[in-house]
Amino acid sequence: MNAVISVGDYLGLVNHSLRTIPHEGMVIEGEVVDFKISQGKWVNFDLKDEKAEAKISCFMTVFALNVPLQGGMRVQVAGTSKVFERFGKFTFNVTAIELVGEGALQKAYLALKEKLRLEGMFDVERKRSIPRFPERIGLITSGEAAAYGDFLRILRNRWSGVTIVHTPVTVQGKDAVQEILGAFAQLNALPIEDRPEVIVLTRGGGSLEDLHAFNSEAVARAVFQSAIPVVCAVGHERDESLCDFVADVRASTPSNAAERVVPDRREIDMNVSVSIDRIGDQLQYEIDGKMHEVDRAVSIFDRSLARLMQSMDDVHRRFGYAFERFRLSLVATVEYVDRRVQTIDNRLRVVIDERSRSVTELERVLKSIDPKEVLKRGYALIRSHTGKILRSSRDVAPGDRLTIQLGEGSIRAQVESNATQESLL
Amino acid sequence: MSKKISFADAFQELESITEWFETQNVDLDEGVKKFERGLELAKMLKEKLASVENTVVTLKKKFSDLDNSQTL
Numbered sequence: 001m002n003a004v005i006s007v008g009d010y011l012g013l014v015n016h017s018l019r020t021i022p023h024e025g026m027v028i029e030g031e032v033v034d035f036k037i038s039q040g041k042w043v044n045f046d047l048k049d050e051k052a053e054a055k056i057s058c059f060m061t062v063f064a065l066n067v068p069l070q071g072g073m074r075v076q077v078a079g080t081s082k083v084f085e086r087f088g089k090f091t092f093n094v095t096a097i098e099l100v101g102e103g104a105l106q107k108a109y110l111a112l113k114e115k116l117r118l119e120g121m122f123d124v125e126r127k128r129s130i131p132r133f134p135e136r137i138g139l140i141t142s143g144e145a146a147a148y149g150d151f152l153r154i155l156r157n158r159w160s161g162v163t164i165v166h167t168p169v170t171v172q173g174k175d176a177v178q179e180i181l182g183a184f185a186q187l188n189a190l191p192i193e194d195r196p197e198v199i200v201l202t203r204g205g206g207s208l209e210d211l212h213a214f215n216s217e218a219v220a221r222a223v224f225q226s227a228i229p230v231v232c233a234v235g236h237e238r239d240e241s242l243c244d245f246v247a248d249v250r251a252s253t254p255s256n257a258a259e260r261v262v263p264d265r266r267e268i269d270m271n272v273s274v275s276i277d278r279i280g281d282q283l284q285y286e287i288d289g290k291m292h293e294v295d296r297a298v299s300i301f302d303r304s305l306a307r308l309m310q311s312m313d314d315v316h317r318r319f320g321y322a323f324e325r326f327r328l329s330l331v332a333t334v335e336y337v338d339r340r341v342q343t344i345d346n347r348l349r350v351v352i353d354e355r356s357r358s359v360t361e362l363e364r365v366l367k368s369i370d371p372k373e374v375l376k377r378g379y380a381l382i383r384s385h386t387g388k389i390l391r392s393s394r395d396v397a398p399g400d401r402l403t404i405q406l407g408e409g410s411i412r413a414q415v416e417s418n419a420t421q422e423s424l425l
Numbered sequence: 426m427s428k429k430i431s432f433a434d435a436f437q438e439l440e441s442i443t444e445w446f447e448t449q450n451v452d453l454d455e456g457v458k459k460f461e462r463g464l465e466l467a468k469m470l471k472e473k474l475a476s477v478e479n480t481v482v483t484l485k486k487k488f489s490d491l492d493n494s495q496t497l
Contacts, residue, residue, distance in 0.1 A: 135431065160474070187484075268474060272467050272474075278446065279442060279443055282447065283456050286451040
């Protein structure tokens with residue numbers, strides 16, 4: 001008769017058996033695959049045995065993880081194993097982990113990284129900016145590598161007119177470090193007109209061993225000491241190298257290095273267009289403003305002119321009225337003067353006529369008293385020999401010579417006697 | 426103006442002209458002059474942008490002699 005037990009009880013038996021496996025004095029060595037951290041606390045990875053195609057699911061907390069673990073690393077782990085009842089899954093609980101092989105490289109890498117960091121070689125303050133539009137770019141990489149093609153392709157897609165000064169180097173293997181150092185020295189020693197404005201140090205992804213040259217202290221120092229700013233792009237997106245930290249600009253891939261080192265012509269083309277549009281708009285705005293000012297000035301001028309015209313019209317009209325009044329008064333005056341002159345004339349004529357008549361009368365009177373006229377009537381005028389008109393007989397003595405003037409002609413006579421008037425009569 | 430002006434200088438000049446327009450009380454005479462200069466620069470820059478050629482000069486290892494040059 002078979003004994004019947006529950007699943008939980010059976011797993012209890014399994015786990016009891018597992019605890020009999022010694023966990024001290026023994027470590028399991030394998031390669032880390034499917035490494036992941038969940039919720040920032042739980043570390044899961046599979047430990048793989050490449051020869052036997054065997055694997056163990058490992059679990060640990062991030063607190064127990066004292067090495068920068070990555071997929072592909074070779075590690076030795078210590079711990080205990082257990083089947084979790086809930087999931088029915090066999091899991092190795094890691095209590096200690098140590099890197100082997102590359103892991104050791106990693107340790108060395110971290111130690112060097114810390115040393116260089118303390119020296120200030122990673123300081124952000126010393127990072128130099130690269131020119132916005134470089135015309136000469138130094139390129140340190142292998143001419144055969146995909147990185148070389150990727151870099152040049154992206155560079156050409158983005159920008160043009162650039163001279164790439166390529167120093168071919170092997171990027172892995174025993175000569176890599178020396179060649180990279182030589183390339184830095186060579187580019188920095190170029191005469192100023194040939195010297196690139198920026199150096200791109202790049203290679204594609206690879207194992208930590210492959211990237212060895214880029215993690216060497218000598219190359220890191222060469223990057224640090226380069227007089228020309230350096231853009232470093234080593235490996236893939238998630239890879240890092242010491243050169244990356246020292247470089248003035250860190251790019252994730254060779255393609256990204258091209259993106260970091262030159263602008264995109266479409267973007268710049270757009271910038272140029274936008275700049276010109278903005279300048280044009282601004283100028284147009286200013287012109288519109290000035291036009292408006294001119295319009296305003298013209299309208300002010302128009303209004304003033306209209307006012308001036310208006311007042312000139314007024315003045316003209318008033319002048320017209322005044323002039324008309326003046327003309328009328330002048331005409332009236334002239335007529336008045338004419339009338340007066342006529343009156344004076346008439347009066348004068350009357351006076352002259354009157355005077356003329358008076359003269360005629362006077363003439364008649366005068367004529368009537370003219371002695372000659374009297375003489376014509378039979379009277380005579382007697383003058384002494386001295387010519388004096390005689391009025392009395394006493395004025396003469398006998399013998400005096402007299403001249404008797406008659407109406408017609410005269411007589412010379414001699415006084416015989418003289419008597420008084422009465423006696424004569 | 427000289428045609429030998431570099432792309433960087435031309436671009437920077439265009440940017441400073443743009444900035445001038447945005448920050449100054451624009452004098453029209455000066456503005457028209459700068460606008461014309463801006464157009465000239467833009468034309469020059471666009472011409473350079475239209476070219477697609479980069480030149481690769483490969484240096485010999487350990488020698489600074491120019492090895493060969495090719496145009497991509």
